[in-house]
Amino acid sequence: MTPNRVARPRIFQSIPNLVAGVSTRHGGVSEAPYSSLNLGVHTDDSPEIIEQNLSIFCADLGISPSELARSYQVHGDKIWVTGRPGYQSGFDAMVSVQPGVFAGVGIADCTPILLADPVTGVCAAIHAGWKGTVAGIVEKTALRMIENRGSNPADILAYIGPCISQAHFEVGDEVAAHFAQEFKIQKGSKWHVDLKAANAAQLIKLGINQIEIDTACTVENNADYFSHRKEAGTTGRMLALIGFQVA
Template sequence: MSSAIALGPGVSAGFTGRYDGGVSAPPFDTLNLGTGVPDDPAAVAENRRIAGARLGFDPERVVWMAQVHGADVAVADRPGVVGRVDAVVTTRTDLVLATLAADCLPILAADPEAGVIGAAHSGRLGTLRGVAAALVKGMADQGADPGRIRVALGPAICGSCYEVPAEMRDQVARTTPEGAGTTAEGTPSVDLRAAVTAQLRAAGVGHVTSDDRCTLETPDLFSHRRGAPTGRLAGFVWRS
């Protein structure tokens, strides 16, 4: 499991790995944190406890999203499921924000000076719909300054592996040209990380770091494209 990292003063973040403890049986082995797959709910609950203990927060503090590949943003004021959204922000010091993925791009963000944190899930549709920019706006609405926001992008399928039909790549190219790519085999692809980074820069974010591991190429991470059904890794951000 990635250890907790500092996402600015007083803010911690981290991404989980597939085999970092956990009790889920195949094909969700072992640290599946998603409830949207047909895993044993008791196993998922235990996995969430394990993840919180290893990263250093109480799992009862976590805010989860019912992710739907959109660009809606929720403001969280309590733990639990915040709704059918793909971005969430809060100013609360006692909440941990979570985002789930298994090829899509997890986004964690913070403006430590304003005391605002955020998390988002950006797959192909979410990227087309601008969820990263929506997250920045949602944080700004709570008092954040985009120029101070620090973002950590998590593991995702890379542009060399994410093969899509040409019309899908062209659709991305019309809104975010940086996201239109070619796979290692020369076929059309979408580069989620490049697209989202460009969207964040356009929204005024000046500090973006990235875990460049490809979920499809890394057995220690969940990948829907490599082998569905499968589990979900998580990104977490919280004020420490």
């Protein structure tokens, strides 16, 4: 049996017309070291191959690559709120306010967070590495939905996807210093930070309590997901996307 190309969040499955998923590394056409479903535009893989992979992945979800809203990510906290698809630069969170526009972020160890409000029809895809997590990008994006788009925190559903787990995210004092004690443990001279818990806390702080946290670790489960750290920087990228289809 061929492994799935898409990991589908359970928390969204009962919402009509909502499309959400995270790609795995399976079922594409890229060759090593990008094997096989590499969706990373800024890797050294062939652009034609990446485009083919994207078409395959989007077809699984019943959407078109032309409906995606994505950005070149910079580990910052800028948010692109859009009613149109396209490709920008400098944004690490995409908020879709229009059915038929699917927000997407690339990942390969950093945390993907997907948010959906079935009442307002607004959703968001967020890329949160340690810098974005410290900058509060998840909280800022959710606040944009609440304060600018009229979302009630109780209506927002959240999915925290596959990323590097605390067991494998080893950092030095300079990074650990940015995190509260509850999100880190010390092992010898190194610290281990829990990015999933740190980002979940930002949502809970705002009253968002409908949260699914995926247990998959990109390092531990490297056979299924790309890992920048495990593969020493030469690897592919997954895509986490979310959006409402036109009813």
